[in-house]
Amino acid sequence: AIQMTQSPSSLSASVGDRVTITCRASQGIRNDLGWYQQKPGKAPKLLIYAASSLQSGVPSRFSGSGSGTDFTLTISSLQPEDFATYYCLQDYNYRAFGPGTKVDIK
Amino acid sequence: EVQLVQSGAEVKKPGESLKISCKGSGYSFTSYWIGWVRQMPGKGLEWMGIIYPGDSDTRYSPSFQGQVTISADKSISTAYLQWSSLKASDTAMYYCARQKYYYDSSGYYGDYWGQGTLVTVSS
Numbered sequence: 001a002i003q004m005t006q007s008p009s010s011l012s013a014s015v016g017d018r019v020t021i022t023c024r025a026s027q028g029i030r031n032d033l034g035w036y037q038q039k040p041g042k043a044p045k046l047l048i049y050a051a052s053s054l055q056s057g058v059p060s061r062f063s064g065s066g067s068g069t070d071f072t073l074t075i076s077s078l079q080p081e082d083f084a085t086y087y088c089l090q091d092y093n094y095r096a097f098g099p100g101t102k103v104d105i106k
Numbered sequence: 107e108v109q110l111v112q113s114g115a116e117v118k119k120p121g122e123s124l125k126i127s128c129k130g131s132g133y134s135f136t137s138y139w140i141g142w143v144r145q146m147p148g149k150g151l152e153w154m155g156i157i158y159p160g161d162s163d164t165r166y167s168p169s170f171q172g173q174v175t176i177s178a179d180k181s182i183s184t185a186y187l188q189w190s191s192l193k194a195s196d197t198a199m200y201y202c203a204r205q206k207y208y209y210d211s212s213g214y215y216g217d218y219w220g221q222g223t224l225v226t227v228s229s
Binding site: 001031032034036038043044045046049050053055085087089091094095096097098099100 | 141143150152153167168201210213214215217219221222
């Protein structure tokens, strides 16, 4: 089974900061990767699909990149509503989530 | 408006059976896969499996194969997740999610999610 890792597991940042989260697959998954945001007590929300495509309605400060085994989610200027946990999900083979990255307020 | 509405919270004893539901509305229920995701208390998301209500084609994550059953009744636009014998370790929040096919990527991603069903298993 394909294993997904994320780094860091958590980070503290300030409003306006640029934030980058990394997701790595144990084997190549082309660009079959999505990024989801989850706030406490809420269902996950799709941000990015196919590694770099922005889901409709998602602010353009979110962007994704990567292919193969290494992927990144970038928030160009962190906003108060962006404090949440972020998960990657590979859709290449037997879907698997990464362990998550919690973004909280510095 | 697309909506996925899940059944309410459940409290069960170990060994009991349970079936939770996810009702879709506002779209053609038979044309989209529905996936199920587990989130244990304070933990991350885990992919359980997926069903295509149009023909009931079902795929399970290896970790959940044999542990749960995913089904759907297209006549009432509802997908189900069921257990025949619950364990304390099944205590978790369970989410359903519609899987939309994105033609520009040739892939499926969860664009609408249910509100979650909390299952508590305790003696």
